[in-house]
Amino acid sequence: MSEHSLRYIDNNSFFTRIDALSKLLWVLMVILTTFQLTNNISRAIMLAVLLFVMIFLARIPFKTAWQALPIILIMGSLLFFVHLFTAPSTHTITLAGFVVGKEGFDKGLQYFFRITIMVLASFILIWTTDIRDLMVGLVSIGMPYRYAFTIFMALRFLPVVQQEVDAVKAAHAIRGRATRSPIRHRIRLWQRYMFTVIVNGLRKAENTALAIESRGFGAYPDRTYTKAFYWTKTGILLLILFLAFAIWLIFWGKTLPTS
Amino acid sequence: MCTFVPFVVYLEEPSLNQITPEPLVRFEQVTYKHYGKPAPALSDVNLTIQRGSFTLLVGPSGSGKSTLCMLLNGIIPQILGGKLTGSVTVDGHDISKTPVQELAKSTGMLFQDPEWMFATLKVEDEIAFGPENLRRDPKQILESVEQSLNFVGLQHLRKNLVWALSGGQTQKLGLASVIAMETPLIVLDEPTANLDPATTHSVHQLILKLRDEGKAVLLVTKDLDEFMAEADDMILLAEGRVIAQGTPRDVVTQHGGKMLELGVWLPEPTEIGLRLKAAGRFNKPVPITVEEALNVFADAKFSASNPNGKLVAESETLIHAENIEFTYGNNFKALRGVSFDIKQGEIVAIVGQNGAGKSTLSKLLVGLQKPTAGEMTMFGRSAKRWKVQELANQIALVFQNPEHQFLCDTVREELEYSLLAQGIDDSVIVASRVDEMLARLDITDTADSHPFSLSAGAKRRLGVATMLIGGSAKLLIVDEPTYGQDRRLTERLMQLINNLRREGITVLMITHDMRLVDAHIDRAIVMANGEKIFDGSPDMLFQSPDLVERASLRTTTLRRLVEGLRARNISVPDGLNTVDDFIGALQ
Numbered sequence: 001m002s003e004h005s006l007r008y009i010d011n012n013s014f015f016t017r018i019d020a021l022s023k024l025l026w027v028l029m030v031i032l033t034t035f036q037l038t039n040n041i042s043r044a045i046m047l048a049v050l051l052f053v054m055i056f057l058a059r060i061p062f063k064t065a066w067q068a069l070p071i072i073l074i075m076g077s078l079l080f081f082v083h084l085f086t087a088p089s090t091h092t093i094t095l096a097g098f099v100v101g102k103e104g105f106d107k108g109l110q111y112f113f114r115i116t117i118m119v120l121a122s123f124i125l126i127w128t129t130d131i132r133d134l135m136v137g138l139v140s141i142g143m144p145y146r147y148a149f150t151i152f153m154a155l156r157f158l159p160v161v162q163q164e165v166d167a168v169k170a171a172h173a174i175r176g177r178a179t180r181s182p183i184r185h186r187i188r189l190w191q192r193y194m195f196t197v198i199v200n201g202l203r204k205a206e207n208t209a210l211a212i213e214s215r216g217f218g219a220y221p222d223r224t225y226t227k228a229f230y231w232t233k234t235g236i237l238l239l240i241l242f243l244a245f246a247i248w249l250i251f252w253g254k255t256l257p258t259s
Numbered sequence: 260m261c262t263f264v265p266f267v268v269y270l271e272e273p274s275l276n277q278i279t280p281e282p283l284v285r286f287e288q289v290t291y292k293h294y295g296k297p298a299p300a301l302s303d304v305n306l307t308i309q310r311g312s313f314t315l316l317v318g319p320s321g322s323g324k325s326t327l328c329m330l331l332n333g334i335i336p337q338i339l340g341g342k343l344t345g346s347v348t349v350d351g352h353d354i355s356k357t358p359v360q361e362l363a364k365s366t367g368m369l370f371q372d373p374e375w376m377f378a379t380l381k382v383e384d385e386i387a388f389g390p391e392n393l394r395r396d397p398k399q400i401l402e403s404v405e406q407s408l409n410f411v412g413l414q415h416l417r418k419n420l421v422w423a424l425s426g427g428q429t430q431k432l433g434l435a436s437v438i439a440m441e442t443p444l445i446v447l448d449e450p451t452a453n454l455d456p457a458t459t460h461s462v463h464q465l466i467l468k469l470r471d472e473g474k475a476v477l478l479v480t481k482d483l484d485e486f487m488a489e490a491d492d493m494i495l496l497a498e499g500r501v502i503a504q505g506t507p508r509d510v511v512t513q514h515g516g517k518m519l520e521l522g523v524w525l526p527e528p529t530e531i532g533l534r535l536k537a538a539g540r541f542n543k544p545v546p547i548t549v550e551e552a553l554n555v556f557a558d559a560k561f562s563a564s565n566p567n568g569k570l571v572a573e574s575e576t577l578i579h580a581e582n583i584e585f586t587y588g589n590n591f592k593a594l595r596g597v598s599f600d601i602k603q604g605e606i607v608a609i610v611g612q613n614g615a616g617k618s619t620l621s622k623l624l625v626g627l628q629k630p631t632a633g634e635m636t637m638f639g640r641s642a643k644r645w646k647v648q649e650l651a652n653q654i655a656l657v658f659q660n661p662e663h664q665f666l667c668d669t670v671r672e673e674l675e676y677s678l679l680a681q682g683i684d685d686s687v688i689v690a691s692r693v694d695e696m697l698a699r700l701d702i703t704d705t706a707d708s709h710p711f712s713l714s715a716g717a718k719r720r721l722g723v724a725t726m727l728i729g730g731s732a733k734l735l736i737v738d739e740p741t742y743g744q745d746r747r748l749t750e751r752l753m754q755l756i757n758n759l760r761r762e763g764i765t766v767l768m769i770t771h772d773m774r775l776v777d778a779h780i781d782r783a784i785v786m787a788n789g790e791k792i793f794d795g796s797p798d799m800l801f802q803s804p805d806l807v808e809r810a811s812l813r814t815t816t817l818r819r820l821v822e823g824l825r826a827r828n829i830s831v832p833d834g835l836n837t838v839d840d841f842i843g844a845l846q
Binding site for chain 1: 329332333334338339358359360361362363364366367368370372374375376378379380381384387388389390391392393394395396397400401404420422436440588622625626627647648650651652654655656658660662663664665666676677680681711725
């Protein structure tokens with residue numbers, strides 16, 4: 001009964017009720033727009049909008065968001081520091097008492113915002129979408145159902161893999177440490193997490209494949225659906241409003257200095 | 260002429276009866292070898308399953324039961340490969356030539372852990388998944404979903420997410436998904452292995468209902484108690500060969516001794532009959548139900564006292580918990596005001612329904628979680644002050660899936676790791692202790708094997724070994740000791756656990772196995788909805804039907820037999836908790 005951060009939350013929020021394809025298109029628009037933004041203020045506004053969507057439109061519980069925070073921030077933060085220390089800079093700024101390159105700082109922030117926005121938008125999609133609806137939506141616009149189902153299964157099993165990692169971590173924690181070097185111990189544990197999770201993951205993926213094939217999956221080139229896909233008005237409205245906002249943000253951002 | 264015609268008809272009727280209908284399943288000279296394995300998993304198997312029949316498939320661990328099941332829907336050999344000779348036909352289809360997806364119309368299969376069988380997120384979508392694949396009409400599918408939900412009693416959960424279901428509900432959903440496929444054959448491979456006793460009983464009732472609906476059911480299970488008198492057929496497998504096929508009564512009567520020798524789980528009354536027969540103390544038919552046993556032992560006499568009484572530990576308190584609570588981050592309160600003591604040298608069981616808080620309690624005991632309220636003292640120090648790795652020197656936990664705790668590439672390295680983790684790094688001492696532990700747990704021949712490649716029983720023993728080799732553990736916690744193990748392997752593990760207890764190690768088991776509780780446990784802590792509702796001896800627990808029901812437990816068939824005999828005014832002494840006790844007390 002423990003909690004996991006990467007799964008659908010059936011809370012009947014405004015965002016949950018929007019059709020899956022509109023939300024998928026919205027995520028794509030967020031990503032494309034972010035790559036068109038030319039300065040960090042615009043990117044920060046985009047991130048703020050996503051946080052607004054997450055808190056008010058999708059009503060994601062604070063605890064779920066908090067648990068997902070490390071995953072959301074890790075890549076962006078890594079890239080921030082890589083660029084902060086490696087990007088060639090001609091000017092310097094003082095940051096919390098440290099002198100760093102201004103261009104490196106700006107570049108770091110740029111990558112931090114881009115990655116964080118992409119990950120957060122994808123998380124909002126996962127939290128608010130029954131991925132079966134996404135699969136049916138993709139099939140309705142012509143994607144072969146086997147491919148659509150592959151995406152579906154990958155998302156379906158994210159929380160289960162997370163659960164497996166938790167179980168292995170707990171089991172390893174009580175085995176103790178066989179080396180005096182904490183770093184060597186940490187590396188060994190990581191190797192084992194990977195090994196155990198991959199071996200068990202493959203075994204379980206095989207079981208899943210066997211189970212769904214034995215339930216007729218792939219018997220015919222197409223299949224029937226008890227729930228049809230339909231575009232929602234709120235979904236269309238979301239896309240129109242967001243498109244207008246994105247265009248405004250891109251052009252407004254161009255009036256500011258590039259960073 | 261008038262009198263002649265009926266005579267002719269009379270003569271023809273028996274010959275009509277002799278025409279055997281084409282069986283639903285036919286195995287002819289089937290031998291199968293898994294890819295890359297030297298020995299065949301099945302050898303020269305010949306068997307048939309009739310339409311509408313209810314068949315039990317039994318055998319010890321590793322006897323080929325799951326392999327046989329997977330032949331029935333073509334997963335073997337079509338997906339898993341390997342080498343198959345002979346022929347298997349299901350509903351007229353040759354399983355080697357008919358695609359698995361096509362065979363899905365003939366064979367529905369419920370796996371041991373249906374969580375991995377689920378392909379969607381919601382209950383009703385999951386049931387519709389199979390029929391949708393078969394391109395059935397959506398209206399017809401919705402009707403089928405409705406019927407299947409009604410059949411298993413999950414109508415009220417139709418919109419629920421599949422991961423929000425309890426263990427029993429998950430298994431029922433798996434069954435509903437199979438039923439919706441409308442196949443003539445349903446294969447159930449250990450469907451209740453993970454369930455509490457009461458939920459197991461409710462799933463068993465559904466299986467019998469399926470049989471009543473005219474489906475052919477093939478069931479692999481170790482819980483035979485409720486099926487011996489109900490099944491039409493029993494197939495006994497050992498080392499990939501069919502040892503016997505016939506009615507459960509015939510198989511038990513003719514091959515019961517062999518079944519005991521192989522370690523097949525049998526209902527306790529049957530085991531008693533077989534063992535008495537083997538000892539030459541019994542010349543009546545072997546009972547296969549409690550009711551039959553009551554008649555068979557109607558004139559039995561028992562000695563006044565039971566010689567095999569359990570030890571009662573009265574010693575140092577290792578763990579003291581006072582009103583502890585634990586709440587997960589999602590506000591789910593898993594433990595509510597739980598208090599207990601664990602004393603040195605006891606064997607204690609934590610029992611109760613799925614989701615009652617047993618696993619959470621074990622996490623608290625090994626320090627992976629800390630109580631969110633209340634006070635817990637472990638070895639004289641507050642639980643809050645113990646670090647997981649420090650506590651690991653005092654408390655050993657063997658996980659239900661021991662693979663999770665393996666860290667090395669060989670069994671030997673795995674044991675060496677445990678010693679190094681406790682600061683024992685003298686190579687001579689390490690080698691001698693590893694050798695000693697390998698021999699003690701009978702896994703010496705696997706010392707250089709990868710831990711993941713061991714058999715289920717050996718993995719479980721290695722799990723125990725890694726946790727105990729350091730020599731400092733005072734408390735051993737074993738999660739579901741009998742899970743996936745046959746009777747022989749379980750007895751071996753319990754022998755090991757009893758030896759450890761004699762050495763002064765306290766053992767705490769988390770289990771659904773009431774036979775185990777009755778046979779080996781001094782004290783049972785019963786959990787229900789996060790609360791402790793009982794703490795006492797198994798005898799006291801099972802004498803309270805309300806408590807048993809509230810905790811989703813069931814009394815063993817042996818207890819039902821003893822109670823039945825007492826109801827017939829036969830004097831049966833207290834403390835007959837095992838088949839050995841019963842036979843020992845029988846005059």
